[in-house]
Amino acid sequence: MSETKMIYGLYDDDGTLTKAAKNFVSNGLKIKDVYAPFPIHGIEKVIGIKWTQISIAAFIYCMIGCTLATIGMRYFMIVDWPMNIGGKPNFSYIQNFPSFVPITFEFSVLCAAHGMVITYLIRNWTLPFVKARNPHPSTTDDHFCMEINPVQNKASEDEIKSMLKDSGAVEIFEK
Amino acid sequence: MHKEADIRIPLILGDKTYHDITEDVCAPVEGKANKLWYMAFTFAAIVALWGVCCIIYTIGRGIGVWGLNNTVGWAWDITNFVWWVGIGHAGTLISAVLLLFRQRWRMAINRSAEAMTIFAVMMAAVFPGIHMGRIWVGYWVFPLPNAFGSLWVNFNSPLLWDVFAISTYFSVGLVFWYVGLLPDFATIRDRAVKPVYKTVYGILSFGWTGDVKAWIRFEEVSLVLAGIATPLVFSVHSIVSMDFATSVIPGWHTTIFPPYFVAGAIFSGFAMVQTLMLTLRKVVGLESYIHVKHVEYMNIIIIITGSVVGVAYITELFISWYSGVEYEGYAFMNRATGPYWWAYAIMMSCNVLSPQIFWFKSLRTNLTFTFFMSIIVNIGMWFERFVIIVTSLHRDYMPSSWEMFHPTFVDVGIYIGTIGIFFVLFLLYARTFPVLALNELKSILKIAGEAQKERNRDTNASTPSNDK
Numbered sequence: 001m002s003e004t005k006m007i008y009g010l011y012d013d014d015g016t017l018t019k020a021a022k023n024f025v026s027n028g029l030k031i032k033d034v035y036a037p038f039p040i041h042g043i044e045k046v047i048g049i050k051w052t053q054i055s056i057a058a059f060i061y062c063m064i065g066c067t068l069a070t071i072g073m074r075y076f077m078i079v080d081w082p083m084n085i086g087g088k089p090n091f092s093y094i095q096n097f098p099s100f101v102p103i104t105f106e107f108s109v110l111c112a113a114h115g116m117v118i119t120y121l122i123r124n125w126t127l128p129f130v131k132a133r134n135p136h137p138s139t140t141d142d143h144f145c146m147e148i149n150p151v152q153n154k155a156s157e158d159e160i161k162s163m164l165k166d167s168g169a170v171e172i173f174e175k
Numbered sequence: 176m177h178k179e180a181d182i183r184i185p186l187i188l189g190d191k192t193y194h195d196i197t198e199d200v201c202a203p204v205e206g207k208a209n210k211l212w213y214m215a216f217t218f219a220a221i222v223a224l225w226g227v228c229c230i231i232y233t234i235g236r237g238i239g240v241w242g243l244n245n246t247v248g249w250a251w252d253i254t255n256f257v258w259w260v261g262i263g264h265a266g267t268l269i270s271a272v273l274l275l276f277r278q279r280w281r282m283a284i285n286r287s288a289e290a291m292t293i294f295a296v297m298m299a300a301v302f303p304g305i306h307m308g309r310i311w312v313g314y315w316v317f318p319l320p321n322a323f324g325s326l327w328v329n330f331n332s333p334l335l336w337d338v339f340a341i342s343t344y345f346s347v348g349l350v351f352w353y354v355g356l357l358p359d360f361a362t363i364r365d366r367a368v369k370p371v372y373k374t375v376y377g378i379l380s381f382g383w384t385g386d387v388k389a390w391i392r393f394e395e396v397s398l399v400l401a402g403i404a405t406p407l408v409f410s411v412h413s414i415v416s417m418d419f420a421t422s423v424i425p426g427w428h429t430t431i432f433p434p435y436f437v438a439g440a441i442f443s444g445f446a447m448v449q450t451l452m453l454t455l456r457k458v459v460g461l462e463s464y465i466h467v468k469h470v471e472y473m474n475i476i477i478i479i480t481g482s483v484v485g486v487a488y489i490t491e492l493f494i495s496w497y498s499g500v501e502y503e504g505y506a507f508m509n510r511a512t513g514p515y516w517w518a519y520a521i522m523m524s525c526n527v528l529s530p531q532i533f534w535f536k537s538l539r540t541n542l543t544f545t546f547f548m549s550i551i552v553n554i555g556m557w558f559e560r561f562v563i564i565v566t567s568l569h570r571d572y573m574p575s576s577w578e579m580f581h582p583t584f585v586d587v588g589i590y591i592g593t594i595g596i597f598f599v600l601f602l603l604y605a606r607t608f609p610v611l612a613l614n615e616l617k618s619i620l621k622i623a624g625e626a627q628k629e630r631n632r633d634t635n636a637s638t639p640s641n642d643k
Binding site for chain 1: 192193194197318326327328329330331332333335336339340342343346347350351354357358361362364365366377378380381382383384385386387388389390391392393394395396398399400403404406407410414417613614615617618621
């Protein structure tokens, strides 16, 4: 099966690209993605990409960490082998709770941070030995690239290319 | 795009483009190191080697080779540990707290400050590690199933809280740093000409693409990491202080310790950032990105935290008298007037008096003076820990056991050696990693670039304002 060739417009300014994207979208053109050397604020709303929910995942990981730390410390210090440390209550988790706060906090943070970052790397598919998929090497330097799928659009390939050119793209290519 | 008032001093000097930023930051990675770098690296490596030899000697012979005695059972080891952890505080503070406060000036210094944090925490971990004596059973500090005996580690102990705090701080700091590095490694990867560079930076960049969703996630992850790293920064040094504060040694048993230690850590951390940044900007040629305004902002933080530390010193001195506890009162009297009075005097003059000089604008904007002061503060903060630890221990409840502490060549070797290892790591980092956050700097170029600001000002002047 032959893969669909995408049309790319390369811009040398993020402002020009954002303006072009707004114009294209208002004219009914669907933009697949934008590649940039830094985050362009507001572009996701223009091209219709939803904001991430990764912070919710972080909260869930945090709660998992908090629960594991609580269960673990209760088992180690109260159930399995209670230790008499300076007469501190060793028979009740609640009464000994202040001593357990620091590790509960640290472990919650540990799980939230690592869980979120692992999720981030997997969802982005940025992992060791993964090949880069940016269409042009200068998109990590000083250029901004707009990706348009001609199959998803009513406009012909030539029309899309001419729109890109008119909007200020410095280079137009297919891949 | 966020707007910035014209009156604010630009953060990026000169007429830079996005490509110029890439060129400037990638130059040390792609080019050859200069003579100065090789000289510094050789010197640091020799010092590091001396330290490694002393560490091996300690592990082989036991900690009897240090100057510890029955009375002073903790001395340079824990002093160095707390000193290094304190230094490690500035990196995360700059990245996390200043990100939450939307301080754009952090963007020029956060990457290297985070690197400093990671290397400093590694150096800190050396000391409790070798102080265990049998480092090969160091993993017993973690709660392992009872295959090794019938006891779990003690979760009531601040020493175990410290294990969790430092491990969490190190690993969270590391991922925070690396997540920010991915797009910048990708920049080097896409520019690389040599196949080795292309392969190495290709692997390091994890195939970063820079599409919209990736950047959305990047920003969200950075923000959430900053949110959770902020309380972490405060918790880590609070917990370190509890190693002392929860004991019953006069001079340690004080509730003021957590906030006082946190302020001290930020104080010393910023001083080390100044030492490194002032050198780095000169050696690597980044004067346009790290300039007087950045240095001034950091010096303002140094005045604030230095003053907090000063107030804490005076408060604990007052409370030692006001409490009516004669042991507590003696501990502090002994600090100031006993045989270690000179250490107390160094601590007071370096940490309390000297930062106040920064109230003068001409001095806090003087780079040479700032560099000198950063060294003074680092010396002062080492002495603070020495004073707290050694002067509290050396004269305990029983005058017959009073002792002085005399460091051996091994104590000195390990301490100086960790500074050597730290600089070896930092110098290697400066040659192989993008030392400034490329993507973040580019994102503020239009708002805070000098030429861009001037152009914006001209445009605003020529067009009538619609603002009401």
